[in-house]
Amino acid sequence: MSDAELSELPESHPRYLSLRTRHRIEEGVEKGITSKQGLIAEGRGEAFDYLLGERTLPTADDAARAAAAHLLLARHPVISVNGNVAALVPEDVVELAAVVDADVEVNLFNRTDERMQAIVDHLREHGAGEVKGLNGDARIPGLDHKRAVVDADGIGDADVVLVPLEDGDRAEALAAVGKTEIVVDLNPLSRSAQTATVPIVDNIVRALPNITTHARDLAGRPREELEAVVETFDTAGALAEAESAIRGGRLESDAESDPRTNGERK
Template sequence: MIPESHPRYRSLVTREQMAEAARSGVVALEGLTAHGRGEAFDYLLGEKTSASAAEAERVAAALLKTARHPVISVNGNTAALCAQAIADLQKASGAIVEVNLFHRTEERVAAITRILEDAGCQVLNGPVERFISLDHDRGLCHVNGMAAADLILVPLEDGDRAEALVSMGKKVIAIDLNPLSRTAKTATLPIIDEVTRAVPAITSAFKTMNQEEAEKLTKNPDGKRYLQDAIMTIRSRLDDLLD
């Protein structure tokens, strides 16, 4: 039992949540490494949403509002951490939710789908094909899902697929705590924030945004600036520690 008075209570509870999801097969063991890497960057960012990330989350909402065929791609870590938040975003935006995995088995797909559906998501099911030019199972997707999408929200790191999707002419929103990752650098819009903060913020912005504002925000999203802002935040915090 982790006492709520523990200074790292939220972080430790999340670790327990991820460990249980790994034991049940929802999260691949390799996914625990990815979670730990993200947690380290969240330390460096101050474990809070920066003003720059909050702005990026509004732009993400605008991109979803103006998209023709938006898709939310979900892996095991995302399902374990924020299935309910994904369901809320789907209800607000009407985006398709599709399970996409690097360590793919039918058992894992089914387990993740159950978690999402229990939270209220409508998950795209059916046969998949290699519509994305990748030599691993991230390349498998649904013909009516990512294959047809003009915009894809990719929570958590996924560099080679983000790169492949952008090369196909699709817009990619990436939620990634690491501003140095290929995912963040490749995405149309990188959001340098923790996924359980970012997804609800996107949903909230979507609900309060009108179409005119959305059109303005999506004219020229400057993804590089959001990366630079995150790196400057980290640098500033490290400088403060050294003073």
């Protein structure tokens, strides 16, 4: 879909948000930010989101709040960015990083110098200051591909890493070296979601702003209160509710019954 076609599409169109998201991914491919495999990943995620009713489940909201608490408690939080994240939510990445004082680092499976620089430049165009990832002077143990390459003073030193749209083997590798991992993944059965300390089963376009909202609310709270938010989060329950919603096809009726969704399909 071209820019002109999107501009002519009324916001009342039932698939407006979905089409706008697809358009951002298409633009990302054209700009050299998103890989062609990213198009496939977006389609897979969209299918799961459709089954979720394109809304934030109550437990996904709980997960976003727990994620915000982890990031605020962290010694060195880092937000990891791949091509799809850069294409879909660059402004949200920058805003969240500012609220929780996190570093932003580009990390790619299909890593080339040109693509790394394109994503760094794209994030800077959307307000980012320093963006890590270009140095690539450290490695995550246990990985043989280019996602292992990280900055020593970025993901290499982080204690809490937010990894939106993660692939499973790096999720496992980060957990193995003791890092607290927050994952945004629409598939509750993926290795990423199953491995994460905090799995947020939600669309990234809703999840990142939601984490930021919770972080603003929690900022300045006593450390004990933040620790309580972390400790009371039910990882297994969140995954179970998401899987049940997907398998059961509970759509608008649930959104209307829970006040946290405002009766809307978010």
